[in-house]
Amino acid sequence: MKLPWLEPGDPFPPARRAWGIDDPAPGLLAAGGALDVDTLRRAYSGGIFPWFSEGQPILWWSTDPRMVLFTAEFRLHRSLRKTLRRFVEDANCEVRFDTAFGDVIRACSGSRREGQSGTWIVPEMVSAYEAFHAAGHAHSVETWVDGELVGGLYSVAIGQAVFGESMFTRVPDASKIALAALVAFCRAHGIDCIDCQQNTRHLASLGAREIPREAFVAAVAARTAKPSPQWNFEPLYWRELQLQKPSA
Numbered sequence: 001m002k003l004p005w006l007e008p009g010d011p012f013p014p015a016r017r018a019w020g021i022d023d024p025a026p027g028l029l030a031a032g033g034a035l036d037v038d039t040l041r042r043a044y045s046g047g048i049f050p051w052f053s054e055g056q057p058i059l060w061w062s063t064d065p066r067m068v069l070f071t072a073e074f075r076l077h078r079s080l081r082k083t084l085r086r087f088v089e090d091a092n093c094e095v096r097f098d099t100a101f102g103d104v105i106r107a108c109s110g111s112r113r114e115g116q117s118g119t120w121i122v123p124e125m126v127s128a129y130e131a132f133h134a135a136g137h138a139h140s141v142e143t144w145v146d147g148e149l150v151g152g153l154y155s156v157a158i159g160q161a162v163f164g165e166s167m168f169t170r171v172p173d174a175s176k177i178a179l180a181a182l183v184a185f186c187r188a189h190g191i192d193c194i195d196c197q198q199n200t201r202h203l204a205s206l207g208a209r210e211i212p213r214e215a216f217v218a219a220v221a222a223r224t225a226k227p228s229p230q231w232n233f234e235p236l237y238w239r240e241l242q243l244q245k246p247s248a
Helices: 037-045 078-089 103-111 124-135 175-187 201-207 215-224 235-241
Strands: 028-032 059-061 066-070 094-098 139-146 146-156 163-171 193-197 208-213
Touching: 037 124, 037 146, 037 163, 037 215, 066 215, 078 139, 078 175, 078 235, 094 175, 103 124, 103 139, 103 146, 103 163, 124 139, 124 146, 124 163, 124 208, 146 175, 175 193, 175 235, 193 215
Parallel strands: 163 193
Antiparallel strands: 028 059, 066 193, 066 208, 094 139, 139 146, 146 163
16 A cells, blocks of 8 residues: 655545555554644644654554543552552652653653664654644643652643653653543543553553544544643642642
């Protein structure tokens, strides 16, 4: 199957036209185009995301099935619950949103991944998502201990559609704490799912599951049409996970 080549500003093919299971790269939709704010917004609104390595053109994907974490199904395992309770009760520990986006995405880029020799968060992607962040469509969730950034994640959000991108940790469970905070935030604002793109054992252990691409694209269309909440983290959001920051 011939892969469509996009010029900057070209419309994307429908996600359903992505390569299938019998093609060389299942889920691959198109190549080329640009990584500007408008293109990224159109891509995510259509259930499409960029993913490529150094030396490759921009590659656009829409996988089928799609890995999604429904926020009501987030699994807060006993050990993580204990870690979170200690974190919430410690005055020197905090979650912040969007105070160090550049640091978070660069830390994600430098994190080693099992089975990967390089990173897809190449400098071109870092610059593109920093611009997307400046436009209000990309956000960082940060775990801080004693004033030091120890873990976090970054995501894309358009309306009430939230797309998880990458995580990093420098101390045990710091990235899981950031994910729990994102889930708590989403629950507090009526956001019922977070896109996880591809299936991994780690995501599955936290409650994510696969759904058909057709259902995912329809869900994204409905949620991008809704107004976006204000992206900040309040301690009271921990109540959504049956955790509560003590009053001063």
